[in-house]
Amino acid sequence: MMKKTPIYHEQVQPLPDYPRLCGEQRFDVCVVGGGFTGLSAALELAKAGFRTALLEAAQLGSGASGRNGGQVLTGLAPAMVTVARQLGHAHAQMLWDLSVAAVATLRRGLAEADMADAFRPGFILAANRAAHRAELVEEYNYLTDRLGYGALELLLQPEQVAARLGTRRYVAGLVDHGSGHVNPLAYLNGLARAAEKAGVTIFEQSAACRFVHQPGGEKVNVYTDRGVVRADRLLLCGNAYQRHLATPMQAMIMPVGTYILATAPLPEALAAEILPSGVCVSDMNFVLDYFRMTPDRRMLFGGRVSYSGLPPVAVAHRLKRRMCAIFPALDGVPLTHCWGGKVAITRNRLPHIGRTPQGVYFAHGYSGHGLALSGFAGQVIAKAIAGDLTQFDCFARIDHRPFPGGGMMRAPLLALGALYYRLRDLL
Template sequence: MSTNPNHEHVASYYAATANPSPARPTLAGDIECDVCVVGAGFTGISAALHLAEQGVQVVVLEAARVGFGASGRNGGQIVNSYSRDMDVIEAKYGSETARALGDMAFEGNRIIRKRIAQYAIQCDLKDGNLFAACNDKQMQGLVEHKALWERYGHHELELLEGPALKREVNSDRYVGALVDHSGGHLHPLNLVLGEAMAFEALGGVIHEQTPVLEVRHGEPVVLRTPQGTVTAQRVVMAGNAYLQGVLPELENRSMPCGTQIITTEPLPETLRRELIPNDMAVEDCNYLLDYYRFTADGRLLYGGGVNYGGQDPADIAAVIPPQLLKTFPSLAEANIDYAWSGNFLMTLSRLPQFGRLNGNVYYAQGYSGHGVTCSHLAGRLIAEVMRGESERFDAFAGLPHLPFPGGRLMRVPLSALGAWYYSLRDRLGY
């Protein structure tokens, strides 16, 4: 993501249309609590809210603002499952692990919808997301994808080809699609802001502009900040791609990656109905995928691209529009009103990393592009394990946290080389 010396939200469409939210004070002084959560994005706020609902005393420390990172800058798509699906999990880690993770693969979606209803969060929730195939091989993959998800009890799926496809997304780029009617899209920054306010209404405390400088392990744990300390019986590390320099053991087996998003000016309703008639969110099936949807005020929000290591491109508005115009040539004259970038955290396996350090420091990170739903699941599992129900958390914690080949020095060029190879296969239809 862009560097931001004031630690305020970047100049995105989401920040410009955010619901009113109070500025929380910087921590000044020494305090104690049951649980301290580091990071006020989806993972941290989800965990904090679940714990607060159980009556646990929770303090959240955020280096910038609530939703500053990926949680407030992503594509806003509610996509089920994980970045690697259950067939890959079963092949690599066995049927027992695949079944355990498969039973949770659609839970994050349900948690989000429950939160929105329970706390009356205004975040522009809309139903439906669509996976679009750019060639016949990808279409066959979607046929297999449907069968796989149905094996795990998810049946709200529909394959589209020919005229049926045009009734959902009117672009010549695609040969077919798979609709997940249970998916959807929303304003992610407003979701996390609403969840934060629900947490505070239950007595929770959030300190913004409060980076953690040091974690002193022990019983209890002491977290040092620029103007104070927090002494906590247990800690949740939920910084994801923004946890640099705090716990190196969580950084060495993951890598920040940047993605870019633009939004057009508001488009006429007739044009919107022509392009995406039923207002679904769309993502294609390429390795470096494009994703897009209409916002509540009629803008096309379009994202894509990956910068390994998290560096910003020199000109975001020059990177994404060519892809947009391949998809919808009729938008050649549409103005681009917003352009921004954001980092997500990728793991080598593309599966999330959950675990414990020294018994009382918990972490969940590395959703590899599927963070909206999986982070909400992570919050629930962290609350479960803290009340002694560890089976579901441990199903994730038992996955190996693999190092990137070449270590931190070579992980960026080697990952970029791999991405080039798979992108070439996509272009050739292999």
């Protein structure tokens, strides 16, 4: 029987259970959500001297942070040439620099938790067809010549890609030696331990069901079923998993399901044939395949999407078919786990980070590109709360629009729009 839980739970030391919030407690800041965003914000706030509470509806890491593909990527979800077209070169440069800082920050966090080795360097953006080649060249030129990034390598011949990836499926590739991969739950648990050590008070099984501002100010009471946190500031980090709290920001994101299949550990000889360079990979299709090998030689193969909240029919079988089309040698290897999770996408695929007129901070909508960015966004907001708005403003001034169709129609409309791009993937 294939397990439906992320393999990561079997690979890392579990965290202790944290208590449920009961009764009334007073803090400087209340952070809602125990993923990368919330934990890193809480950690930074506590380090800066704020008495900080973190409310998690279920367990820390039970959202996207504990179940993602583990790819630690520079940049943002769209290509940087697209970002520059939308926002202009100067703004794109700032966002790019912050994204590189996000990866460096994650690596520093791992090193501080004695887990520097957990980061495995290298990422390849793999071109599925000839038409993608020009996009790769344009992105390479922009990143190298205009943004001054020196960690890229362009592979324009299929044989060059095959030598790195062990498959002839791709026609070209862009290697980023500055990106890489990690066990995301190990990173999350490291953040949680650091946050606790820094003095954050963590509550699990404590969903915030509503918040009420105290008259005439930003002070806020945040209610759970058994208690209330009274705080000067509130930070919402529920992202695609946000529950109970209906806010205007929710209209800017759309939760979309994505799925991952894990094989049993591969025999050494087979693992050496597949992904010989040890990098992680995403392809360039609209509904993309993403994969990597874990240190215990399991292939983790991700992809497929769902706009309805329900997994696609026979998702494990469909992922297996795609995986074996790329690596035929994997046909017949035992499959042990298949799980899914929700990413929050925005219309422009850029993260939505800001502050409401009533002073509630929020960060969400990393659009499937949030492993490094979300932890960094948490720090950026913590700095903003402490008075340094430089990095925060760089994100907050990105213009975001709600998805059309309101609560009922936006998922079907998005699915319809996506169909067009999926058909294009097939051409």
